[in-house]
Amino acid sequence: MRIAALILAGGRGRRLGGVDKARLKVAGQPLLGHVRARLAAQRPAPPDVVALNAAGPATRWAGLHDGPWLPDPPAHAGQGPLAGILAGLTWAGATGADWLLGVPCDTPALPDDLLARLREGAETGGAEIAVAASAGRRHPVIALWRPALAAPLAEALARGEAKAGTFLAARHAVRVDWPAPPDPFLNLNTPEDVAHFKAALDQSQQ
């Protein structure tokens, strides 16, 4: 079983003042470093290969990310996170991966059992997508996807359907819930979110 992972970093970080979230230093480490560490901590096994999805040029990521770098497909640039997922699915299919784990660059508290439980949920239910959920909410940008979904996703985006919820409703998707609080899928969108995460980290280290 080969698992590829994609870290979505294609947004604009407007609620944080237009920062590059992947590079944003939180508790001494760029957010991308936090997320990479959470992927490396997956048990029983971390993903085989991790790619970063963001705007170019690739040299922009020198020193921050040494794995594959995937821009959004030009025909779908600006269509939001699903454009990044499409880039990831196409790449994962070409590398022979069985699954693509997609996560955003702004969720630094991902649980160690994310990949294992999403796999279990997808394989038990014979699903094409397993979506993480917490506090009664699905997080479509935190999900395990079959690479064969690249074709139907490209068709949906070509029709202008860029909403993850609409795409998931048309496919065989299962939902896997995690307990909260604390929410393992806390995403850092605002300065308050960043302060909240730092406080939670400090508390866990005391």
Ligand SMILES: Nc1nc2c(ncn2[C@@H]2O[C@H](COP(=O)(O)OP(=O)(O)OP(=O)(O)O)[C@@H](O)[C@H]2O)c(=O)[nH]1
């Ligand atoms: N590939 C790609 N990823 C995106 C795009 N827009 C957002 N993302 C990613 O999707 C995830 C969720 O993004 P949001 O929090 O909704 O948007 P954001 O740009 O990070 O922040 P805001 O500008 O404040 O909304 C993050 O990992 C983003 O990097 C996009 O157009 N393309």
